Amino acid sequence: MNIVVTKHGEGQESTALHDELRRALAEVRPAVLIDGNWQAPAAGNSLEVDDPADGSRVATIAAGDEQDIDLAVAAAQRAFQLGPWPRLPASRRAAMLFALADAIEREQAEMALLESMDAGHSLRSIANGDVPLGIRSLRDYAGWATKIAGETPMQPADTTCMDYFLREPIGVAGIITPWNAPFLMVLQKVATALAAGCTVVIKPAELAPLSALRIGQLCLEVGIPAGVVNIVTGTGAVAGQALVDHPDVNVVSFTGSTAVGKRIMAAAAESNLKRVVLELGGKSPVLVFADADLDKAAKAIVGEITFKSGQYCAAGSRVFVQRSVYAALLDRMQAAMDRISIGPGHLATTDMGPMISAAQRMRAQEIIDHSIAAGAVVQRGGHARSGPGYFYEPTLITHATPGMRVSREEIFAPALVVTPFDDAASPHEVAALANDSAYGLSAKIWARDIGTVHCLIRLLQAGQVIVNGGGGEATLPFGGVKQSGFGRENGHVGLSAFTEIKAVRLGY
Ligand code: NAD
Numbered sequence: 001m002n003i004v005v006t007k008h009g010e011g012q013e014s015t016a017l018h019d020e021l022r023r024a025l026a027e028v029r030p031a032v033l034i035d036g037n038w039q040a041p042a043a044g045n046s047l048e049v050d051d052p053a054d055g056s057r058v059a060t061i062a063a064g065d066e067q068d069i070d071l072a073v074a075a076a077q078r079a080f081q082l083g084p085w086p087r088l089p090a091s092r093r094a095a096m097l098f099a100l101a102d103a104i105e106r107e108q109a110e111m112a113l114l115e116s117m118d119a120g121h122s123l124r125s126i127a128n129g130d131v132p133l134g135i136r137s138l139r140d141y142a143g144w145a146t147k148i149a150g151e152t153p154m155q156p157a158d159t160t161c162m163d164y165f166l167r168e169p170i171g172v173a174g175i176i177t178p179w180n181a182p183f184l185m186v187l188q189k190v191a192t193a194l195a196a197g198c199t200v201v202i203k204p205a206e207l208a209p210l211s212a213l214r215i216g217q218l219c220l221e222v223g224i225p226a227g228v229v230n231i232v233t234g235t236g237a238v239a240g241q242a243l244v245d246h247p248d249v250n251v252v253s254f255t256g257s258t259a260v261g262k263r264i265m266a267a268a269a270e271s272n273l274k275r276v277v278l279e280l281g282g283k284s285p286v287l288v289f290a291d292a293d294l295d296k297a298a299k300a301i302v303g304e305i306t307f308k309s310g311q312y313c314a315a316g317s318r319v320f321v322q323r324s325v326y327a328a329l330l331d332r333m334q335a336a337m338d339r340i341s342i343g344p345g346h347l348a349t350t351d352m353g354p355m356i357s358a359a360q361r362m363r364a365q366e367i368i369d370h371s372i373a374a375g376a377v378v379q380r381g382g383h384a385r386s387g388p389g390y391f392y393e394p395t396l397i398t399h400a401t402p403g404m405r406v407s408r409e410e411i412f413a414p415a416l417v418v419t420p421f422d423d424a425a426s427p428h429e430v431a432a433l434a435n436d437s438a439y440g441l442s443a444k445i446w447a448r449d450i451g452t453v454h455c456l457i458r459l460l461q462a463g464q465v466i467v468n469g470g471g472g473e474a475t476l477p478f479g480g481v482k483q484s485g486f487g488r489e490n491g492h493v494g495l496s497a498f499t500e501i502k503a504v505r506l507g508y
Contacts, residue, residue, distance in 0.1 A: 003028050003059075003114070003214055014123055017113055018346045022058065025210070030062040032233065033216045035075035036226025042067035047206055047234070052120035052354040053344035054388040061209055064232035069201065069242035072230035076172040076199040077248050079227030086169050086197040090146040097142035097194060099222040101135050104187075104215070108135070111211060115183045116345035118208040120353040120390070123346050125307040126183070129471075134187040137474035137490065141191035144492055148196060148499065161507040167499045169197030170275065171250030174243040176236075176264070177212070178256040179205035179356050180311040180412075186212045188474075188489055189253045190219075190229065196498035201249070202231045203240045205256075207356050209233045236260060247272045253497060255279040255313075257410075258439075258483045277487030277497045279313075279479055281410045282441030285434035286316035287456065290325045290423065292446035292468070298332030300469045301416065301444075306340050306352040306394055310414035311360075313484075314442035314464065314472065318407060319418045320433050326420040330396065333416065334380050337394035342385065354390040355413060361390045364413030368395070371406040375399060381415070402436055410439070427452055431459035440482035442466065463488070 003025060030046040031038040045063035050056065062068070079085055085093070104111060112127035121130075152164040173193040177185040182205055193200045204212035212231060219229040232239050240260075244252050244267040251274055254264050261278040268274045288297050304315045321329045345353030355361045361384055368382055381395030395415035400407050406417050421430055434443055443462035446469075447453050457465050463480040464472065472478050477488040487497055 002217065003210060014113060014346050014348055017110065018117065021110065021113055021117065025059040028059050030060050032062045032064050032068050032072065033213075033229070033231040034068070034072045035078075035230070036220060041065070041234075042071070049118065049207070049209065050357075051117055052356050052390050053346075055358075055390075058117060059210060061206075061213070061233045064234035064239045066238070066242040068232045068234070069239055069246060072201045072232050073172060073243070073246050073248050075227040076201050076230050079225060080169070080171055080199045083199070083225055083227055085194075085199060085225055085228045090148070090197075093194065093197065094142045094145040096222055096224050097138060097145060097191060100218060100224070101138040101142065103218045103222050104131075104138070105135050108132070111183065111214065113346055114214060115208075115211045116353070118210040119179055119182055119345075120356055121308050121345050122350045122353050123348065124350070126345075129307070130181055130184040133474055134184045137184075137188045138191040140474050140491065141195040144495060145195040147492070148495060150501070161505050163503075163505050165504060166502045168502055170498050170500045171198060172248060173198045173200045173498055174246070174249045174252040174274075175200050175202045176240050176243065176252060176254045176256065177202070177204050179208035180308060180313065182208040183211035183215070185255045186215055188494075189255075190215065192489065192494045193253070193498045194224070194228065196495050198251075198498045199228045200230065201243060202229070203236075203243050204231065204233060206233065206235050241267065244268060244274075245271050249274055251275040251277070251497060253277045253487075257281050258485070261485055275497065277489070278485035279487070279489060280441075280483060280485035281439060282313045282315070282480065282484050283318060283408065283410050283437045283439045284314055284316045284442040284444065284462070285437070285460075286319045286444040287430055287434060287446065288319065288321040288325065288329055289445075289447035289449065289452060290322045291448040292325075293448075294325060294329055294332055296469060297446040298329055298336050302333050302336035302340070302394070304471075305416050306337070306414045309352055309355045309392060310364075311356060311412050316442070316444045317411065317416060318434075318437070319416055320421050320430065321418065322423050323420040324423050326418075330379065330398070330418060333418070334396060337380055337396065340394050342391055344389070352394070352414065355392055356390065358390055360412060361392055364392065364411050364415065367405045367409050367411050368397070368413075368415060371397070371400055371404040374404055375401070376404055376406055376417075408437070427455040427459060431456055435459075435461045438483040439480065441480040441484035
């Protein structure tokens with residue numbers, strides 16, 4: 001099984017490479033990766049993967065089930081209990097992770113195109129964002145592999161025992177990822193688990209599984225031993241559920257919706273009390289003050305809600321703006337939306353690609369329509385773009401009340417809800433608007449007054465606060481509070497999900 005063409009894409013027009021990749025993908029036979037072998041799924045079932053830009057079939061993948069998950073977990077347990085991976089000197093694991101980063105980097109143009117075709121996002125955003133960020137994260141974790149350590153607490157000199165604790169890999173990690181950043185989510189989780197000495201079973205999103213399959217191939221190519229990385233594609237209800245129910249899985253690292261996260265937590269409790277890390281949905285507030293650089297703010301806010309067609313978990317989607325600059329910001333955001341070039345992700349000119357599926361687009365439309373019926377006003381967009389594919393117009397909504405669905409639910413479409421607040425509102429009052437949500441993934445502030453900024457950073461209920469633009473970074477912890485989940489990814493704090501502590505008192 002080889003899901004990419006052999007050239008590395010340099011110097012090729014993205015459309016030519018796109019056509020070549022499409023031909024290669026059409027030939028791929030559905031397979032799961034178990035114990036170092038690509039094999040047909042046990043029941044022989046398959047799923048179609050569509051190009052969201054036109055609905056055409058891109059590839060046929062395996063629809064794995066309980067039997068495949070059983071085999072994959074058994075292979076991962078064998079590799080953990082008996083195989084070399086957890087026993088290797090950490091520097092050898094690090095070297096293989098660095099080699100994997102180099103291999104991905106060598107074919108980053110193809111990887112970006114594969115991801116763009118699969119998830120629909122603009123090639124530019126993947127090539128400049130997800131792919132280099134994923135590679136940086138992988139290298140960061142390769143570096144951490146040699147620095148995972150326990151501690152020896154200070155003890156009296158005349159003690160007759162020695163106290164210390166070890167940090168050990170937790171075992172087999174189930175990795176379940178969404179379709180909105182499939183490459184990045186899989187790579188970050190795999191990098192963390194492997195650096196810690198764990199083995200993994202990956203269940204990628206069924207709507208965009210191709211980059212995960214390619215990562216699996218590259219893991220084998222760089223010499224990561226058989227059974228360390230296993231991949232079972234399939235639906236969440238069957239393959240995903242079997243993985244979270246499995247008694248021999250020690251931790252599930254999940255990124256996806258809050259609804260599924262809750263089911264996973266319940267299944268983890270009922271099966272073997274496996275550990276769970278839940279990176280869930282968001283409805284992130286953006287606070288814009290009159291002293292902010294409005295041009296920069298408008299461009300960044302619109303850029304963030306459109307670069308993945310609104311399907312970015314941490315995107316600021318509820319904009320609260322000081323009343324004196326409300327009209328000015330609205331005008332600028334409208335102008336920024338007008339400039340967004342919409343088209344198939346793989347075209348170099350595209351700023352915003354399609355949404356992932358007809359179902360996601362219909363769900364977003366239903367939430368927006370429901371709020372319009374309740375009195376919200378659409379200033380721009382508010383509807384699908386006609387023609388093939390799952391495109392949606394960049395949308396600005398005003399006059400939404402806090403109780404409306406557009407204010408409370410994750411729309412996951414390129415839609416912003418914009419609400420003014422009084423110029424005299426205190427930071428506590430502004431924070432209360434921002435915190436009026438079940439979610440707490442990210443919060444953004446646009447302001448120059450450092451006092452306001454400091455005060456709000458402390459008051460906002462979010463796992464991340466971004467001030468005056470920018471996104472996350474591979475070394476900054478990422479995760480949510482409230483119903484955006486718990487646990488943090490990235491950097492050394494991300495490793496704790498995949499390690500267990502063993503306390504030792506050694507008498508003599
Ligand atoms: P989803 O919850 O529908 O699916 C995520 C994954 O879970 C998929 O692989 C799916 O097959 C699997 N799954 C579904 N049902 C399952 C079950 N019963 N048992 C086990 N696995 C199951 O989410 P999605 O629609 O793919 O992704 C979008 C969601 O992900 C949004 O809510 C978004 O905010 C969230 N997200 C969060 C982060 C973060 O870091 N917090 C990052 C990206 C996306």
